[in-house]
Amino acid sequence: MNDDLRERIEREAEKHALLNAVKHESDADVGAIMGPLMGENPDFRPHGDEIPGVIGGVIGRVNDLSYEEKRERLEKLAPEELAEIEAEDEEDEHDLPDLPNAEEYDEIRMRCAPNPNGPWHVGHARMPAVIGTYRDRYDSWFCVRFDDTDPETKRPDLEAYDAILEDLDYLGFAPDEVYRASDRLETYYEHARELIELGGAYTCSCSGEAFSELKNAGEACPHRDKDTETVRSEFEAMIDGEYESGEMVLRVKTDIEHKNPALRDWVAFRMIDTPHPREEASEYRCWPMLDFQSGVDDHLLGITHIIRGIDLQDSAKRQRFVYDYFDWEYPEVVHWGHVQLDAYDVKMSTSTISRLIEAGELDGWDDPRAPTLASLRRRGIRGEAIVDAMVELGTSTSDVDLAMSSIYAANRDLIDDETDRRFLVRDGNQLPIGGSPPDEATPPLHPSHEDRGVREIPVGDAVLLEPEDLPGREERIWLKGLGCFQYTRDTLQYTGEGIDVVREGDVDVVHWVPARESVPVRMRTMDGDVTGRAEPGVVDLETDEVVQFERVGFARVDRHDDEETITYYAHP
Structure with a gap:
């Protein structure tokens, strides 16, 4: 690497x-800046x-500055980027649009309606x-309704009911019912x-x-004109x-010539021989389809606003036929596109x-390689961070990409x-x-909080360094918290020089x-387990405590x- 390139990289x-x-009002970190640095300067990549x-050393010098000094320096180097950061801080407090016609409801x-x-x-x-x-914005009411009326195709998992409620609590929300x-x-x-x-x-x-x-020919089923008594009798036989x-199925009578074949006389109830895994429901064999069950429940529970995926647009259209028969008013509906997630090799799919x-x-579900909430929770990522990132996506009907970096x-x-x-x-x-x-x-313990005190790390007669930090012959390095050393005769010789x-x-x-007093640590990551050695005080940390391994994450x-001590890597 020549001197000109080194200067550009440092700048x-x-x-x-x-x-x-x-932006984050914190210390800069090598891992956090490598992505944008290489992205803006592709010619740096061969020297990765x-x-x-x-x-x-550049990052060390930046981290030694106060926040105001950092801001002043950034204003000189990149005033436009600083302005963008400050503009983001002044954005409207609401990332989500107002709910449609919210003012018309007392x-x-x-409802949040998961399939368990x-x-x-x-x-x-x-x-x-x-x-x-x-x-929170409207001081409103919401429930969790487990839509678990398919004991065969999307068979409920008995442990999922509580697991989903735990995930909801992790995100910071408690349903009213x-x-x-x-x-x-x-x-x-x-x-x-x-x-x-x-x-x-x-x-x-x-x-x-x-x-x-x-249906596809727009022709009526021969059973469509059965008399009510026969239909009633056969439906009771379904229940029995x-x-x-x-x-046998029960169909909702719609418009057999409707321009959308998916809406023509759709199934409301069907027979399923597989018993439901919940003992309380295991004797039932006649089960409602989701569009019927959900439509009825939304009315009975007084739901005013339904938020669902754009792929469920036909559900609203099917349910409106039932609502028209009963003379019910259909709730307001907000549709949104799918979320695409980066950073994982595993598909974001329950099955x-x-x-x-x-x-x-x-x-398991909390394996760091799994794109699950249980995994993020075990990695020490706050539910609030996930909520913030999700809310920033808004409610666009277009598919949206969620970068894990935003979380x-x-x-x-x-x-x-x-x-x-x-x-x-x-x-x-x-x-x-x-x-x-x-x-x-x-x-x-924390560079911005001297009142918290210091870590006392015995030095001994040898230290361990990461391979990329090894100095060249006669090169000096600064061991954080200890001082300046020069690599001479295969030994790090203490020079006694100051921070200047x-x-x-x-x-x-x-x-x-x-080297001797450090303790073994295994860090579980999305890319597999990483082993290393940590300063001795790590063994005294409490379970669930989150730490920042300096220059690691x-x-x-x-x-x-x-x-060994087992840790789960969160992020840089």
């Missing part, structure tokens, strides 16, 4: 370090292995995040009976293939379980994740100020110490751990085993 690194530090070592009532076929993946968080945010649709079968039967009496439904024994041909699966767990390819940035804003620092060295190289350095290093050598840009700042302490 660009200073700008990005300042942007990162000012060398760059962390080049910019370490009380806004919404497994714990929530990250995409599921959008619904409670938006509903919960609206609830919780319902299980499988407890409400008799209610759906009663409304089906009423619909039959109104001439709005008929029993049909056509095969699925036969009815599909008729006298038909086998596929033998896919479940299959990988069963195959032993994932350790990480929101989480960093929440935890950085309260999170103490520690040293962790991965794949460490051991170097002996000479020159009579202090017996003990005393780096601060760092401020002048001549010396890189690196983290380290004592944030991690949650999971447990202390006999052989």
